[in-house]
Amino acid sequence: MPIHLEAYRQISQTCDQHGAVLVAVSKTKPVEDLKELYALGHRDFGENYVQELTEKQPQFPEDLRWHFIGHLQSNKVKYIAPFVHMIHGVDSEKLLKEINKQGARFGRRIRCLLQLHVAREETKYGLDTTELWALLDALKKEPLLHVELCGVMAMASFTGDKEQVRAEFRTVKKIFDEAKQRYFSGDGSFSVISMGMSGDYGLALEEGSNMVRVGSLIFGER
Numbered sequence: 592m593p594i595h596l597e598a599y600r601q602i603s604q605t606c607d608q609h610g611a612v613l614v615a616v617s618k619t620k621p622v623e624d625l626k627e628l629y630a631l632g633h634r635d636f637g638e639n640y641v642q643e644l645t646e647k648q649p650q651f652p653e654d655l656r657w658h659f660i661g662h663l664q665s666n667k668v669k670y671i672a673p674f675v676h677m678i679h680g681v682d683s684e685k686l687l688k689e690i691n692k693q694g695a696r697f698g699r700r701i702r703c704l705l706q707l708h709v710a711r712e713e714t715k716y717g718l719d720t721t722e723l724w725a726l727l728d729a730l731k732k733e734p735l736l737h738v739e740l741c742g743v744m745a746m747a748s749f750t751g752d753k754e755q756v757r758a759e760f761r762t763v764k765k766i767f768d769e770a771k772q773r774y775f776s777g778d779g780s781f782s783v784i785s786m787g788m789s790g791d792y793g794l795a796l797e798e799g800s801n802m803v804r805v806g807s808l809i810f811g812e813r
């Protein structure tokens with residue numbers, strides 16, 4: 592399946608206008624589709640599954656930035672630690688410690704985003720604010736040298752209610768601002784707000800997102 596070129600160009604342009612990074616979510620899509628986008632100069636790709644990512648990664652040049660956006664199990668960190676550009680869905684101290692351990696093993700500082708839970712659904716992963724402050728307090732006492740905390744990631748509720756989605760994105764921005772002020776003032780690397788997907792990236796950008804993760808609009812339905 593060829594990629595949706597017009598949609599890609601338009602989303603890409605909208606992201607540029609907002610100073611946001613477009614992560615093209617290529618999960619379940621064949622390597623040929625990714626190559627098509629890579630050939631256009633696109634470099635940020637998002638994958639959800641460790642095995643799929645480790646199969647695709649060797650088939651591309653090293654300047655491709657792989658974003659791991661799925662739920663990551665601690666025992667699988669080691670497979671992506673040598674090359675992953677950023678891990679979006681970190682929501683426990685245990686996982687962060689394992690990422691730190693693997694970062695040390697491979698002599699890297701691995702970029703991570705803390706996943707926030709703001710959606711109505713119970714099933715979604717992520718930290719509530721109480722858990723977030725507890726985690727950041729713990730890290731303040733015991734910094735992890737091989738992890739670079741770059742910001743936050745979130746998913747809004749699956750709903751057609753735009754005002755609900757907007758309110759959730761606004762909450763993410765507010766929590767990010769508070770975290771930055773309380774724990775990362777003067778630390779420029781805590782700067783990323785990863786939110787917005789095919790159905791809501793426009794709203795997300797309006798509410799302060801600077802990294803969107805868009806799949807189906809670019810690569811077609813999965």
Ligand SMILES: *Cc1c(COP(=O)(O)O)cnc(C)c1O
Nearest residue numbers: 616660788789790804805806807
């Ligand atoms: C699949 C996925 C996306 C992209 O979803 P689309 O609706 O296809 O744009 C974004 N973020 C996460 C975490 C995903 O799992």
